[in-house]
Amino acid sequence: MPGIIKQRLFTPGPTPLLMEAQARTLTAANVHHRTEAFRKILAETLELLKYYFNTKNDVLVFASSGTGAMEGSVSNLVSPGERILVGTAGKFGERWLSLAQAYGIEAVKVESPYGHPVDIEAMKQKLAQEGPFRAVYIQATETSTAVMNDVQALGEAVKNYPETCLVVDAITGLGTTDLRPDEWGLDIVIGGSQKAVMIPPGLAFVSVSEKAWGLIAKAKLPRFYFDFAKERKNQAKGETAYTPATTLVISLHAALEYIKEMGRENLIANAALLASLAREAAKALGLKLFAASSPANAVTAVCAAEGMDSGAIIKELRSRFGAIVANGQGSMKGQIFRLAHLGYYDVADLFAIVAALEIALVKLGQKVELGKGVRAVEEAYLRLVS
Amino acid sequence: MPGIIKQRLFTPGPTPLLMEAQARTLTAANVHHRTEAFRKILAETLELLKYYFNTKNDVLVFASSGTGAMEGSVSNLVSPGERILVGTAGKFGERWLSLAQAYGIEAVKVESPYGHPVDIEAMKQKLAQEGPFRAVYIQATETSTAVMNDVQALGEAVKNYPETCLVVDAITGLGTTDLRPDEWGLDIVIGGSQKAVMIPPGLAFVSVSEKAWGLIAKAKLPRFYFDFAKERKNQAKGETAYTPATTLVISLHAALEYIKEMGRENLIANAALLASLAREAAKALGLKLFAASSPANAVTAVCAAEGMDSGAIIKELRSRFGAIVANGQGSMKGQIFRLAHLGYYDVADLFAIVAALEIALVKLGQKVELGKGVRAVEEAYLRLVS
Numbered sequence: 137m138p139g140i141i142k143q144r145l146f147t148p149g150p151t152p153l154l155m156e157a158q159a160r161t162l163t164a165a166n167v168h169h170r171t172e173a174f175r176k177i178l179a180e181t182l183e184l185l186k187y188y189f190n191t192k193n194d195v196l197v198f199a200s201s202g203t204g205a206m207e208g209s210v211s212n213l214v215s216p217g218e219r220i221l222v223g224t225a226g227k228f229g230e231r232w233l234s235l236a237q238a239y240g241i242e243a244v245k246v247e248s249p250y251g252h253p254v255d256i257e258a259m260k261q262k263l264a265q266e267g268p269f270r271a272v273y274i275q276a277t278e279t280s281t282a283v284m285n286d287v288q289a290l291g292e293a294v295k296n297y298p299e300t301c302l303v304v305d306a307i308t309g310l311g312t313t314d315l316r317p318d319e320w321g322l323d324i325v326i327g328g329s330q331k332a333v334m335i336p337p338g339l340a341f342v343s344v345s346e347k348a349w350g351l352i353a354k355a356k357l358p359r360f361y362f363d364f365a366k367e368r369k370n371q372a373k374g375e376t377a378y379t380p381a382t383t384l385v386i387s388l389h390a391a392l393e394y395i396k397e398m399g400r401e402n403l404i405a406n407a408a409l410l411a412s413l414a415r416e417a418a419k420a421l422g423l424k425l426f427a428a429s430s431p432a433n434a435v436t437a438v439c440a441a442e443g444m445d446s447g448a449i450i451k452e453l454r455s456r457f458g459a460i461v462a463n464g465q466g467s468m469k470g471q472i473f474r475l476a477h478l479g480y481y482d483v484a485d486l487f488a489i490v491a492a493l494e495i496a497l498v499k500l501g502q503k504v505e506l507g508k509g510v511r512a513v514e515e516a517y518l519r520l521v522s
Numbered sequence: 523m524p525g526i527i528k529q530r531l532f533t534p535g536p537t538p539l540l541m542e543a544q545a546r547t548l549t550a551a552n553v554h555h556r557t558e559a560f561r562k563i564l565a566e567t568l569e570l571l572k573y574y575f576n577t578k579n580d581v582l583v584f585a586s587s588g589t590g591a592m593e594g595s596v597s598n599l600v601s602p603g604e605r606i607l608v609g610t611a612g613k614f615g616e617r618w619l620s621l622a623q624a625y626g627i628e629a630v631k632v633e634s635p636y637g638h639p640v641d642i643e644a645m646k647q648k649l650a651q652e653g654p655f656r657a658v659y660i661q662a663t664e665t666s667t668a669v670m671n672d673v674q675a676l677g678e679a680v681k682n683y684p685e686t687c688l689v690v691d692a693i694t695g696l697g698t699t700d701l702r703p704d705e706w707g708l709d710i711v712i713g714g715s716q717k718a719v720m721i722p723p724g725l726a727f728v729s730v731s732e733k734a735w736g737l738i739a740k741a742k743l744p745r746f747y748f749d750f751a752k753e754r755k756n757q758a759k760g761e762t763a764y765t766p767a768t769t770l771v772i773s774l775h776a777a778l779e780y781i782k783e784m785g786r787e788n789l790i791a792n793a794a795l796l797a798s799l800a801r802e803a804a805k806a807l808g809l810k811l812f813a814a815s816s817p818a819n820a821v822t823a824v825c826a827a828e829g830m831d832s833g834a835i836i837k838e839l840r841s842r843f844g845a846i847v848a849n850g851q852g853s854m855k856g857q858i859f860r861l862a863h864l865g866y867y868d869v870a871d872l873f874a875i876v877a878a879l880e881i882a883l884v885k886l887g888q889k890v891e892l893g894k895g896v897r898a899v900e901e902a903y904l905r906l907v908s
Contacts, residue, residue: 507897
């Protein structure tokens, strides 16, 4: 330990925590979940989640990672022998395919190369020509490649199929992009606690439209823990079917109050601003963005310079500045690093990480004009913020 | 609330907290101070304080601000009719004079203009020609002007007077400058909790040499709460004469363990590095340092540009970036702003505040080459850190 080096999360989950929300759990150390006090907290939290999701649909909470809710969105909607359509553009899109396989469901896929968004026109074509599909699956933001998908366009298309639901993994999309589930026809939207809502991992959220509830009633795949209809009944009474993660719910309640006070749109604008400043920094430093188009607000994937291992940059950032930045996943490992703009994270944090990145690059032998990335961030800030 | 803006302390106290030390108090919610468990904590804390102070002398803890220990260093050492010598170079030096006045003690002063260190040669001369003085008072770091005094040279001089004690206010000096109480003859050294030790306000520390204990035994000014000899007796048994601030002691224990693990010299090097990087930033941005010489490691005082109110800079930093920076005190208000390098604070924090400062200056109509201050910090970092 050569001096003070703070640990700073710049990862797309877990994200920097809102300490006020963490502190709230301390005053509720002995909450029991089968009490009026907790029922009130859970009921309020579910209402706040509707605000956060920007929906009038039911929103349910599960003690699980986001993947649990993804699984539930397959097992609750589909029956054996039915088919699904998957738009995939990275590691998280591929998870839909794994889920389909695990449940023995045939998945037709529209696959984009890493760094590109899902081709929505191709999905529409499949819908029209290769259906019927019980459900369509996509990511709002593909976290592994830092690309945003046009879920609005897909939603407008799926609306025309009364027997088909659209499921959107918005685990990193929520709180970072404008999503309008009701208007756009996003039947199931999935979120997670360790993302823009700035609390620790352990909770998944899922909003369910009336159209989806209709299909869920008929779906025959096996499910138990992630049984949406069972939870709907319980959560309407401020309870959960199984033991809820009480302290996480209490944190969530506090964090959502903070977000409501700030305004959902301001939280989204915060991520959009940070992402746009980060892209300016990368450009100024001569680093290529991995996203060929539609870069995400939640996270920016930056390519390491030719012949350089992105892991080396990540190591320098970690050891010198305590900054935890994510590597690429799967085949992207070593090629890119991913700088998230999620959680309790502000412009001053971005100033710091960009300056740290400049040092890391110099230490790795890159030719970098010191301060150039930060200057680009500052210029963009002055342009974008009054 | 336009988005996420974190509150960040860059003030010379309170300082950013070590959250691990704060968390420790939660596991000790029901500690009673007259128990073996607390006696053990206090005894260990006092041992750790010796390490922190770099001394073999007794170190005592008081539930008070640093000023309480300053008062005690007058009331415990001096008798009515005796005289003291005060070296003053700013607001905190002037506090010695107020204390002397409150106790009806004649103080001879060596006064430096704000921005200059105390003239140690002049103090030596007074000692030789205008004595006897029961005690000599000075700041290790004058926080109001961000200037460091040469307490080593003063200590070597006072050593020659067996009936005179040297009292050093090291409230911001501890943990930021190399201090050697035993070697240099710093008989009483004063510290405070809300400074480099990175816990909240509420505790004062004071180290007392054998020479000082000898004089304390004869001193006749009235004292009760800040009775050093009484506390020495109590604290030797792991108790305090009056109720101790238990949670602060528990935090202190944890913070000192962190500092011991890091190494006192590394904590000091951290402040020295940050201060030296901050000075480079100021220089690059064309801003004058307030310290004409001997700038402190604990805090850097920067002059606002001609005709500009430093309060305007502080307001921009606070509203845009949540960064709390101190204004000048007294007649220096509006002339300078003070950027501290104290507490749980690292290089990445400095990157952030310098970039924020560039934005603030531009917003106030200054001609600033964006990124230039940060570049200067990065260049100095690369020069100074391997």
